[in-house]
Amino acid sequence: MTTGQALEPAIRVQGIGKSFKDLHVLRGVDLEVEAGSIFALLGSNGAGKTTLVRILSTLLKADSGTATVRGFDVGTEPGKVRESISLTGQFAAVDEVLTGRENLMLVARLRHLKSPAAIADDLLIRFSLTEAGNRKASTYSGGMRRRLDIAMSLIGNPPVVFLDEPTTGLDPQARVEVWQTIKQLADGGTTVLLTTQYLDEAEQLADRIAILHRGKIIQDGxxxxxxxxxxxxxxxxxxxxxxxxxxxxxxxxxxxxxxxxxxxxxxxxxxxxxxxx
Structure with missing residues (x-):
């Protein structure tokens, strides 16, 4: 990372707009996320949270405005952005036929990393899944499956992680487990942009909170x-x-x-x- 990048926010969004035909989803969104912090994007269903995350993760092109992740422009430098991020969607993307350990090793191999078995074992320890590591993911509880999903997204040590409503559908105990995992990420220096519609989740986790309503940030602090x-x-x-x-x-x-x-x-x-x- 260059000196200029180190001085910049981990994520900067300026005037991002996005429409789908006549539906205006984002109407000039502005926000900044400091490196190593947890930033919660809070909004009701349909507010535009997932659309903004998809733009920041280069899965969708904005109609207007600019956005950078670690100094890389999401529109003109998508490859650099993808090297810097990981995305965990609303539903766990684990392969339930494989064991937890096999899921982790598979992702490590896909990323062409050395020692996939060692990487898997380290993440199983880090996410308190060692005892369940050799069990099929289909036998995991919702909280365990979600923790495995987040662990898989961290292979390669991405400095920025997008978590799109990570506790959707989880019971209270599983939610607390995921909250602890997210806090550990930030404690380790990872920048986390978290979208949620749960007010207590933002209250428990976030260093800063932005409220997105009808495609606009109506308050940030x-x-x-x-x-x-x-x-x-x-x-x-x-x-x-x-x-x-x-x-x-x-x-x-x-x-x-x-x-x-x-x-x-x-x-x-x-x-x-x-x-x-």
Whole structure:
């Protein structure tokens, strides 16, 4: 990596737009993701989260705007981008006929890496799957299958990982297992862009959160910064900080009414309602 690349955000998106015929999915998206951080892209179904991830991972071309991953342009340098990333989709892409260890070895061989068996064993240890390594993936629980899927995506040590709704369909215990895995990735220096519609997931994991609504980022900040958009509720002289869920609903409702992401107007409206009460 050059000095210029090291100073840049791991991911930079500027004015990205994408339409499918008359359906405008992305309407000028801007965001930046710092290296080694977990960035959550939060939005309802149909907000455009997966479309943006597909553009960033070079699977789809944007209609307008620019985006870079580790300094490489996704439109003009797709090969360099692909060397820098890994993508885990909404559903685990493991081969259920193979064992966990065989799945890992297969990917290592496809990437033409040396010592695929050693790579597989190391990842089984890292993701607490050693005891299940010689079992067929079809016998894995949802959380185990998802952890194996993420482990497979890390073969080759990509510095940037896209996780598109990684806990969809998982039970609460399996979700916690995946959360722990994601935190370990960031602790090891991996940049993680996480899309989710689960508010508690963003609250638990993200260093920064962007709310995507109707194809636009209507707010972007740390959890603490987003909570400051709503005044604390006072109940029996005890201040209650607004939850991320309250912030999300207020911002999305305001954007739907006015078609804009003016945070000051959100704050004023919420404050006025509280005064009326």
């Amino acid at each position: 740390t959890l603490a910064e987003l909570k400051q958009l709503l005044p604390p509720a006072k109940v029996d002289y005890v201040e209650k900080q607004p939850s991320l869920e309250e912030v999300f609903i207020a911002l999305v409702s305001e954007a739907g009414e006015a078609g804009t992401a003016d945070a000051d107007r959100v704050d004023d409206k919420v404050a006025a309602r509280k005064e009326l009460r």
